Amino acid sequence: MKSTATFCLFLLLAVNVFGQAPWKDLFNGTDFKGWVKRNGTAEYKIADKTIIGISQLNTPNTFLCTEELYSDFVLELEVKVDPGLNSGIQIRSISDPAVMNSRVHGYQVEIDPAERAWSGGLYDEARNGWLYPLAINPQGQKAFKNGQWNKYHIEAIGSSIKTWINGIPCTNLLDNQTARGFIALQVHAIRQEVQNGLTVQWRNIRIATTSLKDCVWQGGEEAPEVNYLPNQLSESEKRKGWRLLWDGKTSTGWRKFNADAFPSAGWAIQDGVLKVLSSHQDSTRSGGDIISNEEFSNFELELDFKVTVGANSGLKYFVQEDRKSKSTAGLGPEFQILDDQNHPDAKAGVGGNRTTGSLYDLIAAENLSEGTTEKRMNPPGKWNKLRIVSKDGHVEHWLNNLKTVEYDRHSQVFRNLIAKSKYSPHPKFGQAPAGHILLQDHHDEVHYRSIKIREF
Template structure:
């Protein structure tokens, strides 16, 4: 019986080991092709070593094979002063930006920001999962040492761990299959020339993935599923505010029924068309039929060049006012570079993600003036959190504004703004969520809310 037990244990261990296949033979770069930049890749002591080079764009050492569902593990070490990344499900096509490598990148970031393990959409939409969405994950990467990355890409879910610490947990439907690649980032300074990033112990599993996935703690979830909730979101009380099909749950602001003109619902996108007749808006603002107190709201929006709109909250209907508009704190949506409102107000407090006319948006997550907002024609993720008076504006998972709507500071801001004649502005216990018709074409989707 003892021999039978040992045999079963051996077979079990062999089965687990058999899931893994090496992506790198430890001797040469067989099975890889270099794309885009001309940074040097070489093999030293069974490691792939990438060497930075001034004057060349991002370089990628790409697998010849494409992968869909997999678990990837790799050890990484990078010199401080050089960031890098591991591309997964990535593509290179002559019809897209002359073959530029694009797709999901798991970040290698030894800098002060510490976003290693986050997910960047290289060559497309930018940051999908910055570590501002999971501050605990910022502690995972160890500078100057080898770090073990564990990456799971299964269906629409991509999860990452570094040294066993959960970093990212992304749901995104954009790309289901592509190559894996190791990046040497472009550099601009001579002082960065010759810095290295190294990879070793590179292995992948593509079958029986239940045997090699991590079952323990996962990072907070960020979802880009279109008009759909994840199972985790359902358990946590999220619900769709727009079903992706019709006007159920919405009405004209400060009125009854849904506008007959000015708004459209096609292919899972809710659009304000910006129609005007005799210089008047045809559709008007729309709002939820329900009212909300403490909540967390998420949606995606896309503007055209020169576009202007906004999302208002704690909006209270007023029978003495005309239908089609509502009053409440506003998350501004704007083409900051083109629309004249971007230069109005005070110190940019009418720019995207600002509390309109009151508080200017800043990149509080990175303590930076770079907002990382996608321009016209690209989708952005908006989030508003309102809890016991504390309110936050987020865009693309970066915090831009925070304030206390019941504070003395807020009341003073109101007194010096265009809302000075409304002393109770933003003070309602509950209110509607409103999408603004400002006379421009703007698109919305994946509108969801969780009451707190």
């Protein structure tokens, strides 16, 4: 008996040491105790210790939600879905009668059997759209196996959210919008009769909320990191050479175009946001364009921007100053920033080449990452992420982590575009070996933050 007791004690200690004890089953395999259905009317049933969600016409997204809320955790489960049905796993999500009439919103780990293969990416349900599309992680796109059971491993610890499918890193995200919420299993709304009755299945659902160091997986950095923490650099970004181009507090490093000082009017710095102020009613309030003190050649630039209704602005690069001209508007290739739905400039130009994400007046923005024209821009009042990559003449525009424009500024094709555009009087447009970064004052209120850069 003594030896048996000793052996049992050894097993208990081994379980704690090797990280099994923290796990708790979220689904008991027999009923929906601890879960509640929200928003839609799609059916959930149980068979063989598996939760089965069944798609249904004429109902919004339906969510089977845990009654308990979770903050830091590691979640594991297996998933299988019929082709033709999109789904997801909500984490740190919210349903509040005071917000969107209790509509479930928050982080969603994607289940996507479609050709684009974004399973494991992170979508912000009913809030900010795609935070981490798998277009930026080609290896992660290979993880999900259609028609098979797939193991999801999800870590939400502090501001870090990481996902793996079948052991392959998919999402590597930093974001601090929501620290606590429920977990939910989604049956997505459908619009076609052929999708009616399709199923998504979940099994072996377990969670750890304590001793997380015993449950987290090493690595995950193979998935490119995306950082939404305002005006903050992650340790990984610092190691890779990123630095803040705007410190989030002062005008240090920036000045008015063709001038020595930052504008005394027209721009404001408040709560970590750099604002262009509206000056339509009073032109004396206009501050003019601002530029970085430094010039850049081969670089990667990121920032967040938020437009107001009907607003127009832009980010220019390879901008050259000419103090003799006394011009207040800098000249250079421009990443257009615009309220496409409400500003008339969106319909000007040629083929949409003045819409957000475009190379202004030269190349129209498209969703090159998905092969569509849907750019997935967030509307006025919500933040969008801008990225520009410039290396040895090759330039890319990215909007919310989806590529919108790609060109070679030293090519004959580019020179031909210039010759047929408003820039034709400037044959050397965009050809400078290095130049300033410029934020445009177009007399409309636009917000900027998290301006950061690294040089190659």
